[in-house]
Structures are given as structure tokens and as C-alpha cells.
Amino acid sequence: MKKPQTITQKIIARHANKKYVEEGEFVLAKVDLALSNDVTTPLAIKQFYKIFENIKEPKVFDRNKIVIVMDHFTPNKDIDSAQQNKFTKEFAEKFKIKHFYFGGCVGIEHTLLPEEGLVSVGDLIIGADSHTCTYGALGAFSTGVGSTDLAAVWASGKIWLRVPKTIKIVYYGKLNKNVVGKDLILSTIKTLGVDGANYKSLEFTGEVISKISIYSRFTMSNMAIECGAKNGIFEPDKITYNYLKNVKAKIPKDFYIKSDPDVKYDEIVEIDCSKIYPQVALPYLPSNSINVKDLKEKIYIDQVVIGSCTNGWYEDLYLAAKVLRNKKVNSNVRCLIFPATPKIYKQALKNGLIEIFLNAGCVINPPTCGPCLGGHLGILAEGEKAVATTNRNFIGRMGHVKSEVYLTNPIVAAYSAIRGYISDC
Numbered sequence: 001m002k003k004p005q006t007i008t009q010k011i012i013a014r015h016a017n018k019k020y021v022e023e024g025e026f027v028l029a030k031v032d033l034a035l036s037n038d039v040t041t042p043l044a045i046k047q048f049y050k051i052f053e054n055i056k057e058p059k060v061f062d063r064n065k066i067v068i069v070m071d072h073f074t075p076n077k078d079i080d081s082a083q084q085n086k087f088t089k090e091f092a093e094k095f096k097i098k099h100f101y102f103g104g105c106v107g108i109e110h111t112l113l114p115e116e117g118l119v120s121v122g123d124l125i126i127g128a129d130s131h132t133c134t135y136g137a138l139g140a141f142s143t144g145v146g147s148t149d150l151a152a153v154w155a156s157g158k159i160w161l162r163v164p165k166t167i168k169i170v171y172y173g174k175l176n177k178n179v180v181g182k183d184l185i186l187s188t189i190k191t192l193g194v195d196g197a198n199y200k201s202l203e204f205t206g207e208v209i210s211k212i213s214i215y216s217r218f219t220m221s222n223m224a225i226e227c228g229a230k231n232g233i234f235e236p237d238k239i240t241y242n243y244l245k246n247v248k249a250k251i252p253k254d255f256y257i258k259s260d261p262d263v264k265y266d267e268i269v270e271i272d273c274s275k276i277y278p279q280v281a282l283p284y285l286p287s288n289s290i291n292v293k294d295l296k297e298k299i300y301i302d303q304v305v306i307g308s309c310t311n312g313w314y315e316d317l318y319l320a321a322k323v324l325r326n327k328k329v330n331s332n333v334r335c336l337i338f339p340a341t342p343k344i345y346k347q348a349l350k351n352g353l354i355e356i357f358l359n360a361g362c363v364i365n366p367p368t369c370g371p372c373l374g375g376h377l378g379i380l381a382e383g384e385k386a387v388a389t390t391n392r393n394f395i396g397r398m399g400h401v402k403s404e405v406y407l408t409n410p411i412v413a414a415y416s417a418i419r420g421y422i423s424d425c
Contacts (some may be wrong), residue, residue, distance in 0.1 A: 009392070033065055034150060037369075061154060085102070119135045124142075189226050191271035238321060301406070303387075337357050383400075
């Protein structure tokens, strides 16, 4: 008798060449794509060479399945970043890595990979970045690992995994005005807690999910890690299919992979979306989320960041531009716009969004993770407060340890830029 499995179990089983995998089982799985960036790659390179220290000609398992994206500290922010980027570039050239993105072709990695058609349904993807779980929006199993693990994958093409248990999240009810995926996931993280899904899979389901855009799904999968999840995943549907077709990604024959109807979940959580309004996550955790309308006092801000791997898609820029059209950014606020990829930047330019932002007094930045991790191009000083469409608001995340970051969707971020304080209208 065939044992019921979740979508995550099915993907892992296939890559481990097994018909079934048990929750908690350790398996050795083949990797379809191994990702790293300019921060995590140098350490992986050093570990990779240690693996082959007694071999004259080290080899990567497949130069076509390795992706390196120079998105955190490029353009080089200082001498140290310049040195490590040079080191990484030399490695990519030596091993003829096909998917090496730097300079004018670089974009924020978790937006760039789907856009380039490198990710599809049923894939198993690992990345030396915690937000690699983004690709679950396309029905892939994707998760973050350390640089040492990545080096082992470069050498072998395989990864050891413990099969996670799955929490099924059911979203029902009617979406309120200006509520998008960012609000749904912030509310979910509040419900589960920052460690409520440790090493578990989050399976996003329900009537609401079938109505939200692929970009909202990317946002939700991206932030699954913020409640400790191993991965976040959606069952592929017509929205998934249309996106993959548009980016010319491979579409597998068994496209409509899904969890078996009689599978036993570790937990089922139901969320009434009619009770969710535009959210703001207060410092210093993404789980500190409340409805913006429930703020008891005005929180004045110094900076707004619209972008990142979480909300730097064209749809996000479009939502922000609708608010900022014919308006001006408050004189006390710096509003920074980060299109996530060159293609998104070009589309925003062609459709007049960049002009709207410039007329409003925004600063347009190149595609980069810069301010999100407190790297560059938007660092906060002591006592400063920022509204950001990014994914984390830990102490010192965007600069000084006595600065504060408030997480919101692009609509709230744009309104806040105009008002000078956190606002959803």
C-alpha cells in the first residue's frame, strides 16, 4: 500500500532515488541547483579547495548547476569586498561557471534565479543564503545551507537532508484593501512565532492562495525562514504555470505535483484573512507584527527602503508608484528604491515608474541587497528609524545597534514616505 506524502516529501524522495521518505529520515539527495553570493562564496571556495587539497585538478560536479550572484556588496563597497569579489570572480572563471552574475547583469539572487528561468516545479535547490526558501513559490524544495555544505555540493552534487515534518497553513476569507503576501506572511509569523516551525516545512494552501499573485507567493516563501521553517512551498497551479512559461523555464510533465489528500500533517493552522489588515512588524522581530491601523501613536521615521529579495519585484514597485504618483516624499525622510534586477529596473523605466519615483524625491539604487543586511547604500545612524519592505528587523540589522527597522508591504512603505510616519493611507 502506497504511503501518503506531502509535496516536500515527494520532491526529496525523487532526488534521493526513493519511492518514499519518512519524516525525520536522513537522505542523500541530488541537487538541481547550488546557489551562493559574494558574501558566502569565498568561504565555500576555501572549503572546496580543502576537499581537493591532494588532487591536482579539482572539479565541480556540474558547472551548469552552480549559480553565483554578486548581489550583497556590489558595486564593491570597500577594499575588503573588492578583494573577496575578485577572489570569487577568479574561481568562477577557472571552473567556467555558466551562471555567474556580476556587474551590469547582477540582480538580487532570489529574484534573479526565477526571472532567468533557472527554477521550476519539483526542483531541489540549496543555497548559501537563508532566504533560498523563496523558490517554494514555484513548487520547488529549496533551503539554505552553510558555506561548508555548499562546498561539499560543488564537489559531489549531493546534500544530506533530514526530511522535515510539515505544517499546513490554510488561508481563508476575504482579503482586505492593500493586503498582499507580505501581510499574510507577517501575520503567519506572528501566529507561529519566530521558532514555531523550526526545521519544518510550511505548506501554504487555501482559497486565498489561489487568488494572490506569484510575486506575493515569492514573498511568503522567502520569509518562511523567519519562523524557523526549513522551507515554504506552494502546490503549482495555473498561476505557477503561466509564470514559468513567461520566463521560459522548463516545465516538467508531472507539473501538478501536490500533497496526497490523506497525508498526516504535523499541524494544521487556519488563518482568517478577513482579520488581516496592512501589517507592520515592530522592532526587533518579524513576529512583532500588528495591523498598522492599530498603532497607538505616530512613529516618525528617517528612511524608507522599497526593494530587497522580499519585495523588489516589478509588482512591488508598481504598488509603491501608485501611491507616490504626483506626491512628494516627506522632507525628513530618505526614500530608497531598489529594483531587484536589471530587467525589473528596465521595465520600471519603460513604464514610467522610475520617473514617478524621481519626481517624488526618491533615490534610485542599483539592484543590490545593500541596506537589508546593513551592508551599504542605506545604513542607519544611531536613533534612526526605517520602514522597509525587507525581511528582517533584528537589532542592528540595517546599521547602528540603536536604530530601528519596521517591516511593511510596499504600499505602507510608500504612504509612510509621504507622511513622515508609519501610515497605511
